[in-house]
Amino acid sequence: MAEGCVMPLRYGMVFFNLLFWLGGCGILGVGVWLSVTQGNFATLSSSLPSLSAANLLIAVGTVTMVIGCLGCVGAVKESRPLLLAFFILLLLIFFLEILAIVLFLHLPRRRKIDHYAQRDLKKGLQLFGSEGNVGLTNAWMIVQTDFRCCGVTNHTDWFEVYNTSRVPDSCCLEYSDNCGLDNPGTWWTAPCYERVKDWLNENLVALWIFALCTALTQVLGLVFSMTMFCQAVKAETFYA
DSSP, rough: OOHHHHHHHHHHHHHEEEEHHHHHHHHHHHHHHHHHHHSTTOOOOOOTTTTTTTHHHHHHHHHHHHHHHHHHHHHHTTTTHHHHHHHHHHHHHHHHHHHHHHHHHHHHHHHHHHHHHHHHHHHHTTTTTTOOOHHHHHHHHHHHHOOOTTTOOTTTTTHHTTTSOOGGGBBBBSOTTTTGGGGGBOOOSOHHHHHHHHHHHHHHHHHHHHHHHHHHHHHHHHHHHOOOOOOHHHHHHHHH
């Protein structure tokens, strides 16, 4: 009876973790491709230059592959050490996600984060267009073009960068070479920081659904792995 209950769990664990591993391979591949072809793409922070989209994807893909591999091999071999390692890693990630959500929902801390983020992004503007900061430059150009905004809190943020009344060409209502030298009436004036926050708020429902689905998947993984671990302990004790 117990074996009949464990077999579906084993096949489910193998299938789930195989998909998990393949997903990790895909994420890692995209991260490596971005790193090779685009440099530090989407690097907006001056104090955390390694916090780029490429590096984040590589890190997430690697962790996902490791966890998927542990779960898959552990389920196939019914290995207690591998199942326990899978459980601990998944539980650690789950707690870190909960901690991140709690910190995000804490209003005073969110205000501090806003203040720090805006200050750090403004420092990053000083590196715009400089040698060795192609990723940061491309990221700002994409953000300002896609979100139709200019600067962190205002288009005047760029005046301190250029030491004159000028903005990047990506701030222009209609793009053209050196349009950032034209009349301010031809520039986007909305702050990029607020535009991105508004976009996140508009997609908050989708983000919460994704978070809940992820949490549910992780809880199921925790339950299945611990069930198999306990069954493996019982089997070893029985045959000892």
